[in-house]
Amino acid sequence: xxxxxxxxxxxxxxxxxxxxxxxxxxxxxxxxxxxxxxxxxxxxxxxxxxxxxxxxxxxxxxxxxxxxxxxxxxxxxxxxxxxxxxxxxxxxxxxxxxxxxxxxxxxxxxxxxxxxxxxxxxxxxxxxxxxxxxxxxxxxxxxxxxxxxxxxxxxxxxxxxxxxxxxxxxxxxxxxxxxxxxxxxxxxxxxxxxxxxxxxxxxxxxxxxxxxxxxxxxxxxxxxxxxxxxxxxxxxxxxxxxxxxxxxxxxxxxxxxxxxxxxxxxxxxxxxxxxxxxxxxxxxxxxxxxxxxxxxxxxxxxxxxxxxxxxxxxxxxxxxxxxxxxxxxxxxxxxxxxxxxxxxxxxxxxxxxxxxxxxxxxxxxxxxxxxxxxxxxxxxxxxxxxxxxxxxxxxxxxxxxxxxxxxxxxxxxxxxxxxxxxxxxxxxxxxxxxxxxxxxxxxxxxxxxxxxxxxxxxxxxxxxxxxxxxxxxxxxxxxxxxxxxxxxxxxxxxxxxxxxxxxxxxxxxxxxxxxxxxxxxxxxxxxxxxxxxxxxxxxxxxxxxxxxxxxxxxxxxxxxxxxxxxxxxxxxxxxxxxxxxxxxxxxxxxxxxxxxxxxxxxxxxxxxxxxxxxxxxxxxxxxxxxxxxxxxxxxxxxxxxxxxxxxxxxxxxxxxxxxxxxxxxxxxxxxxxxxxxxxxxxxxxxxxxxxxxxxxxxxxxxxxxxxxxxx
Amino acid sequence: xxxxxxxxxxxxxxxxxxxxxxxxxxxxxxxxxxxxxxxxxxxxxxxxxxxxxxxxxxxxxxxxxxxxxxxxxxxxxxxxxxxxxxxxxxxxxxxxxxxxxxxxxxxxxxxxxxxxxxxxxxxxxxxxxxxxxxxxxxxxxxxxxxxxxxxxxxxxxxxxxxxxxxxxxxxxxxxxxxxxxxxxxxx
Numbered sequence: 001x002x003x004x005x006x007x008x009x010x011x012x013x014x015x016x017x018x019x020x021x022x023x024x025x026x027x028x029x030x031x032x033x034x035x036x037x038x039x040x041x042x043x044x045x046x047x048x049x050x051x052x053x054x055x056x057x058x059x060x061x062x063x064x065x066x067x068x069x070x071x072x073x074x075x076x077x078x079x080x081x082x083x084x085x086x087x088x089x090x091x092x093x094x095x096x097x098x099x100x101x102x103x104x105x106x107x108x109x110x111x112x113x114x115x116x117x118x119x120x121x122x123x124x125x126x127x128x129x130x131x132x133x134x135x136x137x138x139x140x141x142x143x144x145x146x147x148x149x150x151x152x153x154x155x156x157x158x159x160x161x162x163x164x165x166x167x168x169x170x171x172x173x174x175x176x177x178x179x180x181x182x183x184x185x186x187x188x189x190x191x192x193x194x195x196x197x198x199x200x201x202x203x204x205x206x207x208x209x210x211x212x213x214x215x216x217x218x219x220x221x222x223x224x225x226x227x228x229x230x231x232x233x234x235x236x237x238x239x240x241x242x243x244x245x246x247x248x249x250x251x252x253x254x255x256x257x258x259x260x261x262x263x264x265x266x267x268x269x270x271x272x273x274x275x276x277x278x279x280x281x282x283x284x285x286x287x288x289x290x291x292x293x294x295x296x297x298x299x300x301x302x303x304x305x306x307x308x309x310x311x312x313x314x315x316x317x318x319x320x321x322x323x324x325x326x327x328x329x330x331x332x333x334x335x336x337x338x339x340x341x342x343x344x345x346x347x348x349x350x351x352x353x354x355x356x357x358x359x360x361x362x363x364x365x366x367x368x369x370x371x372x373x374x375x376x377x378x379x380x381x382x383x384x385x386x387x388x389x390x391x392x393x394x395x396x397x398x399x400x401x402x403x404x405x406x407x408x409x410x411x412x413x414x415x416x417x418x419x420x421x422x423x424x425x426x427x428x429x430x431x432x433x434x435x436x437x438x439x440x441x442x443x444x445x446x447x448x449x450x451x452x453x454x455x456x457x458x459x460x461x462x463x464x465x466x467x468x469x470x471x472x473x474x475x476x477x478x479x480x481x482x483x484x485x486x487x488x489x490x491x492x493x494x495x496x497x498x499x500x501x502x503x504x505x506x507x508x509x510x511x512x513x514x515x516x517x518x519x520x521x522x523x524x525x526x527x528x529x530x531x532x533x534x535x536x537x538x539x540x541x542x543x544x545x546x547x548x549x550x551x552x553x554x555x556x557x558x559x560x561x562x563x564x565x566x567x568x569x570x571x572x573x574x575x576x577x578x579x580x581x582x583x584x585x586x587x588x589x590x591x592x593x594x595x596x597x598x599x600x601x602x603x604x605x606x607x608x609x610x611x612x613x614x615x616x617x618x619x620x621x622x623x624x625x626x627x628x629x630x631x632x633x634x635x636x637x638x639x640x641x642x643x644x645x646x647x648x649x650x651x652x653x654x655x656x657x658x659x660x661x662x663x664x665x666x667x668x669x670x671x672x673x674x675x676x677x678x679x680x681x682x683x684x685x686x687x688x689x690x691x692x693x694x695x696x697x698x699x700x701x702x703x704x705x706x707x708x709x710x711x
Numbered sequence: 712x713x714x715x716x717x718x719x720x721x722x723x724x725x726x727x728x729x730x731x732x733x734x735x736x737x738x739x740x741x742x743x744x745x746x747x748x749x750x751x752x753x754x755x756x757x758x759x760x761x762x763x764x765x766x767x768x769x770x771x772x773x774x775x776x777x778x779x780x781x782x783x784x785x786x787x788x789x790x791x792x793x794x795x796x797x798x799x800x801x802x803x804x805x806x807x808x809x810x811x812x813x814x815x816x817x818x819x820x821x822x823x824x825x826x827x828x829x830x831x832x833x834x835x836x837x838x839x840x841x842x843x844x845x846x847x848x849x850x851x852x853x854x855x856x857x858x859x860x861x862x863x864x865x866x867x868x869x870x871x872x873x874x875x876x877x878x879x880x881x882x883x884x885x886x887x888x889x890x891x892x893x894x895x896x897x898x
Binding site: 235240340344385386387631 | 754758768773774807810811813819822830835837838842845
């Protein structure tokens, strides 16, 4: 099997290398046969990548410990279901997985490119094949999963890191890895268009669609990662601004900027250079992520895939950087905008502000990630830059992004009249102010949170207003309410899909505000029969159950949860109190107590790894989560509980399905009407004299306009 | 389409500046410390101190013994009436600056805090500069709109109708799907 895998990798390197070189030569020298054979060899290099993957999978299935990688990451006890997880749980296997994902996506990208893109496609193929060739090269020479075990073949492997032995491993790592490498696709479209001198907007539609797909996949991967950390990993949080989290977030933010500003190019023929620049930045940041993840200089909790590959990846990152911006600067003069921004209060201007804010978060985050390296170099002193820093500097910027999410859609393209401003902003602003006033009146003193909720209300009302007015207009035209709403949404899917995604962002914002600004914590140790109090909950410790399995010893606590009237416990007429937040009711209760179920958090000890895994107990409602971690089972029979109230935490996860729905709506093919306009506009452009060939969805408004600025 | 540059410009700029001011106020609020109970202070400090032996975790997140011990020390020192600054200094003296989850804003480390302000400020200025330049160029664009072909103007009209259809700025009733279809077919 190992030989087969190595042969597949070597073939893949040859095929992708040939595809990259042949494609460029064939197209630039005008040899169509060469172009076709290069394309086919890109398809075949995907087959080679899949064959290598299959070889490794088979080795895992057969417990072939003659391979170092299989020995390191699997054993005979490991459930067959986790073989796939073991496949990408280490450095080499995950690189092979990334290559497989890229190879499949490349094939799809080529098959899916429209005819009118055919002049640029060979260069796109060259970029895709070149990137694949890099991964083949790394897998063959620097991180081969098929490396033989050094010594006599062992009969048992080391097994999978127990923290990874969870169904969550099926989703978060493969999704986020596929999303990050997927940025190559829109990047390759844009690069192909630029290299071939196809300065028009032929690449816009496919780059936008593939960009949204990749962006959606990455967003989903990030969210599942947060959910997994919160519900499974048992440290009580969902996002820690860890360097690896940051390097995955940054390309996603840049892609967020891209899928917004690409709409301006689609609709108004502006921001051309800027859109290419955004894809370049996203692609280079994705390479930076690979570098930091694989042996970079920064400390991270995600360090299981680290290796000495740092140099290889930093070289590839530099090459990407030089290539991407080299092409960009070479073609810079041709990337003029058709039009200019006419007003500060226009949709275009708000997109510009949105892009600025998103990139500011990226820049600030990047600065925080690399600052420890600077500090080491400059003063030889190690410093940490962690959550408190990022919360403080990114918090206001993120809130501003939420705010602009409400402002932007209310501004029409081009310019806004004062009347229209008043007309559209009245109700959302009034609603936001009302929420602020209401929250202050109800005694919430954290004014950061109050303002943040006010902004959330403003944005929600802005979206509601658009939907309401659009639906009402169609309803007056004779449609029933649901039909009217459906027609509104399907009439402009990118826009209304975007609004649905905005609602998901609002849900996320609500969850973040609640959990970050209103959380409560109690740490207390209690004996069986005793109860611990947090907020309006009483947690009664019933008993401990010990268990053991082949590879682990588990200790599980049974906890009864009651909702209580806290004032009864504070006055404590029956004298149950035995300590701070600690009560011994001896089977009794106060009248306000109401049982709301049990929680069974546990700890598992894996002797072979000398590692402890903790599973928290969570009681979740839309208002708040009661989150209980058994931080220690003490020898005296007591249990140390780390309890927290995480208000509005469920909203973090509610955002997930809404996000997916909105992304799907935005991606759904445009109705025939809009497509026909695009076709007409394109045909006219083809017929027009070459000087006027630059335009967007609509006709060449500003063809040959002198002295205009570009972005 | 006549542009009255100075007055409208200042109104629009003021709107954005107002938004920026709100953001800045929120920023200031995030930085300032609130009056907290000793327990809350302890949990806040837990989140500002890194566990020296764990990769990238604060003592709040970590289950390691040293993290538990450090939490204990934090609570003792709070009970003894020490300030947050004194407690931080104590841990810095023992473990070095790396123990702080975010660097103190002084000396070389001031850089880490100043750069975001520079990025945000510089970025905002760039946006204003770009917009101003573009607006100056837009008089030319206006002229070219007037020179554009009949068909172009029909497409423009279609887009305006789309705006109207979803209710932008004017009474939007009575524009039905069929109108849209016909417009675009002819365009």
